[in-house]
Amino acid sequence: MKLKLILLVLFSANQLYAQDTVTIRKIYDEALVNSKCYENLRYLCKNIGPRLSGSDNAQKAVVWSKKLMESYGFDKVYLQEVMVPHWVRGAKETAFIIDGKNRIPVPIAALGMSIATPKDGLTANIIEVQSLKEVEELGENKIKGKIVFYNRPFDPKFISTGEAYGRSGDQRFMGPATAAKYGAVGVIVRSLTESLDDYPHTGATLYNKDGKNIPAAAISTKAANKLSAMLKMRKLPLVKFYFKQDCQLLPDVLSYNVIGELTGTEHPGKFITVGGHLDSWDLAEGAHDDGTGVLQSAEVLRIFKALNYKPKNSVRAVFFMNEENGHNGGTKYAELAAKNKEEHIAAIETDEGGFTPRGFSFEDVSADFIKKINKRWKPILEPYETDRLTIGHSGTDIGPLKEKVPGVVLIGFRPDSQRYFDIHHSSNDVFENVNKRELELGAASMASLIYLIDQHGL
Missing domain, CATH: 3.40.630.10 (Zn peptidases)
Structure with missing residues (x-):
């Protein structure tokens, strides 16, 4: 009897498997x-x-x-x-790296939910960082009055690119809110992609409801590399950044x-x-x-x-x-x-x-x-x-x-x-x-x- 029951169960299971495959x-x-x-x-x-x-x-x-x-x-x-x-994004954003008398155009896109810059745009010295923790460590003494440039790239070691995105995403999600706490006047973020190109990648940022909001935008990965190289080659006061965006929250x-x-x-x-x-x-x-x-x-x-x-x-x-x-x-x-x-x-x-x-x-x-x-x-x-x-x-x-x-x-x-x-x-x-x-x-x-x-x- 027990053998018959086992055979019956196996037969039923095979029938179900066959039906599912069909x-x-x-x-x-x-x-x-x-x-x-x-x-x-x-x-x-x-x-x-x-x-x-x-x-x-x-x-x-x-x-x-x-x-x-x-x-x-x-x-x-x-x-x-x-x-x-x-x-709404408003008029197309503009941005330049200012190197002395030279103005180098930069592909840029406002981050979703960002505020606008002043009407004539925003110009300031730049401080490059790799993480939110670095901003906190630098503190108000180094951050105040500057544009914070988050430039941590995707980690290419992850097989799933979603994991790399997850590890880099805090720069965009919380980067502007963190920089604002220490007196930054604006934020630019390296686009969240491993691709090296001139397409800026937008995405939402999260402001502190009780904090001071500052304008934030993403720049393309090629532009991020260029800006980083210029900051390393020249003394900080010689290289500035300008950007203008007209976005608003209705x-x-x-x-x-x-x-x-x-x-x-x-x-x-x-x-x-x-x-x-x-x-x-x-x-x-x-x-x-x-x-x-x-x-x-x-x-x-x-x-x-x-x-x-x-x-x-x-x-x-x-x-x-x-x-x-x-x-x-x-x-x-x-x-x-x-x-x-x-x-x-x-x-x-x-x-x-x-x-x-x-x-x-x-x-x-x-x-x-x-x-x-x-x-x-x-x-x-x-x-x-x-x-x-x-x-x-x-x-x-x-x-x-x-x-x-x-x-x-x-x-x-x-x-x-x-x-x-x-x-x-x-x-x-x-x-x-x-x-x-x-x-x-x-x-x-x-x-x-x-x-x-x-x-x-x-």
Whole structure:
């Protein structure tokens, strides 16, 4: 009897494995043959363009996204109200290295949420530093009245460029606020990229609410190297820096998360969410950051519809608003999920570009959990080279769910990271830099994982 039971269990397991492999093959076939993702991205980038929260283009993207999901016939499509900041860059920034009588132009971009310089610009001596700690050690005696130049580059030893970004990012996030405490009059930051070029990379900075705010901007990596070399060659008073920017923070405005849903046939009150952010910085088209992510998310649901796959649990595609300079969309989604007492099984975020998929990272789970997941699903995902299932970060927009919705498993989509920060937050983030096949493979990989979670749980 015991042998028969063992054989029956093995037979059932093999049947399930066979069914899963067949379904996932169908998912990939649909994504690679009939995908709408690439052409949708073309429209978002070329017909709407940059989508900074609070802007007219952000609202155009909301309206278009809702119509797109409705055209696919999802069971529910709706907007979720959220108030967002409205920061505007203003006139194009200008900057020069002043070396005696010479004025050397520098590619520059104001950091998101920065204040403007004085009307005629800002000129001051420069002090180069490698860290926030160095600013604190130098103190007011050395910092006051100067422009602080944060020039710590990416550490090339990290295999994942996301780790290098994480280690360098404090210069941009907290650098201006730290420098202001010690009397600095402005901040310039080396762009957060390993690429050596003349494209400045913007991104949000965080001011102290009770502190004195100072203007802050990023300069290109080539300009940072040039400025650093000049500071080393000449005495400090001979080299100055000038920059002018007209950015301002306007009152918050009403915007929306855009949500599409396939209602679960067995557990309609349980949710698996996949999403990215609809807003983008204003320097380019927001192709990889994060046009690819939102349109891959919608593509997951479109694939299920095309295959007539009816999920057991409700599956949502969420286009979050305001990830770049406030995270209000993700916060609002989590608040309403808690208020409505929704049970979320899992949430997947795609916000690392539309590059070749490698796998997924699971946040705040045990080593035993990862071991079990790999044992069950690695053989199924391995033929598609998206089987790297690890412990790691999930994403900014789904992060608030961890506190608000107990029991949810947060998952980050992990594409190849080597090229992402070459274009991240810069004018290079355009549709032409997205590969159609890589984009489609990413959508298929997320649809496959969601199918496995829907069928077998976590």
